[in-house]
Amino acid sequence: MTWNVFWRWGGDYLERAPGIVDTLRACRPDIIGLCETWAGDDLPHDQRGGPPPTALVTTLAHPRGPLHVIVTCLEWEPSYAADQLAQASVVATLAADPRLDGPLPVLVLGDLNAAPGQAEIAPLTSALSDTFAAGGGDPGAKTLDSAVPFAPIEAAHLIDRRIDHILARPAVRVSRAFLAGDRPVAGRYPSDHYAVGVDLDL
Template sequence: MRVMVWNVWWRFGGNWREREESIHATLEAYRPDVLGLIESWSGEGTDQPHRLAAPGGMFAAWAPSSDPPISYGEQPGVACGIGLLSRWPILVIEAHELPNEQHGGPVPTALLATLDHPRGPLHVIVSGSEPDDRYPEDRLAQCRTLAAIATDRRLDGPLPVLLLADLNASTDQPPLAPLLEAMVDTWSAAGADPGAVTFDSSLPYADHKSPHLDDRRIDHVFARPGRAGLHLPVHGAFLAGDRPFGGVYPSDHYAVGVDLEP
């Protein structure tokens, strides 16, 4: 089972149509079974997850989220949120509010979906956390909430529970401690490059305004076994979207992919 997470940078950059073509090409090359999208858009009668899902006959879902806050400028009515693509039908989706008492304002959300996997229900959480370094308490509280959602016993079953998220922190930073206590960082479990980064300051889209994020692996696939005592085999991990298609990089983040045995 190939699982990926990708922050696809909304409609930023002025070339979102060209970037979306590059995103399509990347997905065609890597063919994920499950893909979590952060900063995906919805508007004009459609949304990005469904547009990306259509060529491969995949299923899709989208939910609004306030992280990051968007200044819509020249694109009124185009919302920002989180999305999911799945090889298997999406049975149920839930939107869970995340705490943001320090920042205030609109509430960010996590999307919890149950997929109709042939071996049983597959539970997938897609989310992001507070990107602004002025609100570290919110980021930590959001990671605690995500850990609580992922370890809810009602999600127990034969398949792993997955969290696909841009957490705006690397595994050596304090906000991720609650998740590392509750779940497995599949990148590390795969023995992948510990120096890999997903927010690369050398990308042409890098704005260099977030030194706490630059050149870190801040996008993650976390997982926990469906039940105590079950194994969680991780067969490999990789970065995607780290090269341009047609001269265009797809996003300001690289995607993270992991091959799991369900």
């Protein structure tokens, strides 16, 4: 599962936190890649400057061998599209590192700030499989939904699209794909994004 949990933005993060916890308890994901929470390796950001976006690379123990997971959140503003493309290229290179080859796929989880097919993430989507689509996920699914009262509707190129992804190299069997956190909990949406979940046959 991957979920952008909107960090402390919006001023109501303490009120939203129980909804995040309840959603995760209900889904009980084996792996969760949270965005807008912590940092990892710096990514290119020549256009924007300032603190860089990051990619967290980790290896998890699995009965069949090491499971390599990369969690990231890419640039979102159209004026910094070159940064986003460069970041996607770096993450794709990380995922393609032959040192990560083994019996299990390499997974890339995160808020890529682009819908499937958008050019800004082509380096990733051309090299890795979209597990949500492979699992029969709704083609019209959106993870940044204008129905959420505090959704960033000014991000016209992202709103009402599926911009959060779980990608795999090589392709893997997926038995289910779903959204979570897409309903209010105690009258409040847990985040401005919905979580993306997949059940992988590993």
